[in-house]
Structures are given as structure tokens and as C-alpha cells.
Amino acid sequence: MTQKVAVLGTGKIGEALLSGMIRAGWAPADLLVTARRPERAQELQERHGVTPVTNQEAAKTADTLILTVKPQDMGTLLDELAPHVPADRLVISGAAGIPTSFFEERLAQRTPVVRVMTNTPALVDEAMSVISAGSHATAAHLAHAEEIFGAVGKTLRVPESQQDACTALSGSGPAYFFYLVEAMTDAGILLGLPRDKAHDLIVQSAIGAAVMLRDSGEHPVKLRENVTSPAGTTINAIRELENHGVRAALIAALEAARDRSRALASGNS
Numbered sequence: 712m713t714q715k716v717a718v719l720g721t722g723k724i725g726e727a728l729l730s731g732m733i734r735a736g737w738a739p740a741d742l743l744v745t746a747r748r749p750e751r752a753q754e755l756q757e758r759h760g761v762t763p764v765t766n767q768e769a770a771k772t773a774d775t776l777i778l779t780v781k782p783q784d785m786g787t788l789l790d791e792l793a794p795h796v797p798a799d800r801l802v803i804s805g806a807a808g809i810p811t812s813f814f815e816e817r818l819a820q821r822t823p824v825v826r827v828m829t830n831t832p833a834l835v836d837e838a839m840s841v842i843s844a845g846s847h848a849t850a851a852h853l854a855h856a857e858e859i860f861g862a863v864g865k866t867l868r869v870p871e872s873q874q875d876a877c878t879a880l881s882g883s884g885p886a887y888f889f890y891l892v893e894a895m896t897d898a899g900i901l902l903g904l905p906r907d908k909a910h911d912l913i914v915q916s917a918i919g920a921a922v923m924l925r926d927s928g929e930h931p932v933k934l935r936e937n938v939t940s941p942a943g944t945t946i947n948a949i950r951e952l953e954n955h956g957v958r959a960a961l962i963a964a965l966e967a968a969r970d971r972s973r974a975l976a977s978g979n980s
């Protein structure tokens with residue numbers, strides 16, 4: 712039997728997932744999307760050949776519902792959906808902060824819920840998606856969520872108690888690297904390089920470092936030490952990073968992101 716999957720609230724993350732599923736072989740005819748604005752629904756249909764439906768139609772028709780609205784919009788969406796979702800449907804939330812209990816309390820009794828935190832590299836099939844089961848989700852439900860999110864990158868199962876931390880690390884993670892590239896490119900300007908050349912040098916260095924981190928099997932400390940020559944250039948840069956508390960700043964930044972994810976759970980807008 713064909714399994715229909717609906718993405719509800721198809722914005723940046725919803726569309727990244729949808730396009731990856733199609734690249735991985737899902738038939739567009741089995742994919743339903745919902746959007747708040749008609750022009751957005753039309754755009755998705757034109758780009759991907761998927762079928763725009765209302766949230767209620769999605770609830771009635773799809774076997775799996777993937778909710779990718781902002782955390783602040785989740786309550787409104789659930790108010791609309793809840794009366795129409797049969798209890799045998801799998802509901803997957805892609806929202807930061809919102810616990811599976813939030814969905815379980817509003818949906819029919821024993822509805823299986825899975826919580827996933829992915830990230831924007833889903834657009835290039837290099838996502839990191841962290842997956843947790845709610846109270847009624849079985850191994851088969853988790854496997855189905857892994858199959859869907861596996862279309863856009865790696866998946867990892869974690870206890871739900873670790874989701875807020877994972878959101879801080881990998882959900883928001885790409886933003887920190889983009890921020891670093893931005894800052895390092897500015898440094899290139901200060902050192903007299905044209906912006907486009909500075910950008911290319913930093914981006915290729917980031918890609919090279921990322922591939923080494925993934926493929927070499929070496930600890931990042933060892934990889935950094937290999938760059939850091941005695942009385943050389945790198946150690947002078949590292950001393951400045953330490954002087955400016957960059958390591959402490961990163962730890963504090965990720966702690967703040969974790970805390971914000973926790974606060975979203977209690978409906979803080």
C-alpha cells in the first residue's frame with residue numbers, strides 16, 4: 712500500500728525535507744503539502760510536483776504528518792488538526808523546543824509522536840537529524856522517521872531529554888559556522904584581501920577541515936596541533952582566541968541556545 716506523507720507548514724525546513732525525499736525516490740504524487748499562503752502552495756506545486764491540500768485534508772489523507780511550522784505556530788496548527796487526525800497516524804514534529812507530550816495531550820489517545828531536530832544542510836543532503844520517540848511511538852515509527860530524514864543526511868536516535876541540547880549543537884550549529892566564515896572573511900578584508908578571494912579561501916578551508924574531521928578518524932585537538940607549528944603563525948592566532956575567551960563564548964552561546972529551546976516548550980514567544 713502506498714504511504715502518503717504530508718508536510719504541514721512547508722517553509723524552509725519543510726521544503727528542504729520534501730525536495731530531499733523526492734531526490735531519494737519518493738513519488739511526488741505521494742507527498743502532500745500545506746502552506747498558510749496560496750501563492751506559497753502554488754510555488755511548491757510548481758517546483759516539486761507535490762499536491763497542496765488544507766491542513767484538515769492532510770490530517771485525513773496522509774499516513775504520516777510532518778509538522779514544520781514555527782514552535783510559536785504549533786498550538787494554532789494543532790487546534791485545527793487535532794479533531795481530524797486518526798489515532799493510527801504517525802505525527803512527526805520538526806519544531807524546536809516543543810516536547811512530544813504537547814502533541815500527545817492534544818491529539819487522540821495513543822497517537823504515536825516522534826520529535827526530530829534536523830538542520831538546513833538538509834538542502835544538500837548533509838543534514839544531521841536527531842530523533843526521539845514519544846510515549847506511544849514504536850520501533851517501527853522511529854524507523855519510518857529515520858527513513859524519511861535519512862533522505863537528507865545522517866540520523867541519530869537520542870532520549871528526548873537530550874533534544875534541547877542537540878538543538879543547540881546541530882539544529883543551530885550551521886549558523887555558528889556561517890558566522891565564523893563571515894567573521895574570518897572580515898579578517899581577510901582587514902588584512903588587505905579582496906572580499907571574494909577572502910571568501911573563497913575561508914570556504915575551501917572550512918570544507919577541507921570538515922572533510923578531515925569526518926574522514927580522518929583523528930581527534931580535533933590532534934588535527935589542530937598538526938597545523939600549529941612551534942613559534943609559527945597559528946599559535947599566535949590561537950593565543951588571541953584564548954585571550955578573547957572564544958572557547959568560553961562558544962560554551963555560553965550553546966548553553967543559551969539550549970535554554971531558549973527549553974523556554975519554547977513552555978510557550979514563551
Ligand SMILES: NC(=O)C1=CN([C@@H]2O[C@H](COP(=O)(O)OP(=O)(O)OC[C@H]3O[C@@H](n4cnc5c(N)ncnc54)[C@H](OP(=O)(O)O)[C@@H]3O)[C@@H](O)[C@H]2O)C=CC1
Pocket residue numbers: 719720721722723724725745746747748751766779780781782784787788805806807828829830831882883
Ligand atoms: N531554520 C532552521 O535552521 C531549522 C528550523 N527548525 C524548525 O523547523 C520549523 C520550521 O522552521 P523554518 O522552516 O525555518 O520556518 P519557516 O517560517 O520557513 O516555515 C514555517 C512555515 O509554516 C507556515 N505556517 C505557519 N502556520 C501554518 C499553518 N497553520 N498552516 C500551514 N502553514 C503554516 C509558514 O507560513 P508563512 O510563510 O505564511 O509564514 C511558513 O511557511 C520550526 O519549528 C523550527 O524550530 C529545525 C531545525 C533547523
Ligand SMILES: O=C(O)[C@@H]1CCC=N1
Pocket residue numbers: 807878882883
Ligand atoms: O533558531 C531556531 O529556533 C531554529 C531551531 C534550530 C535552528 N533554527
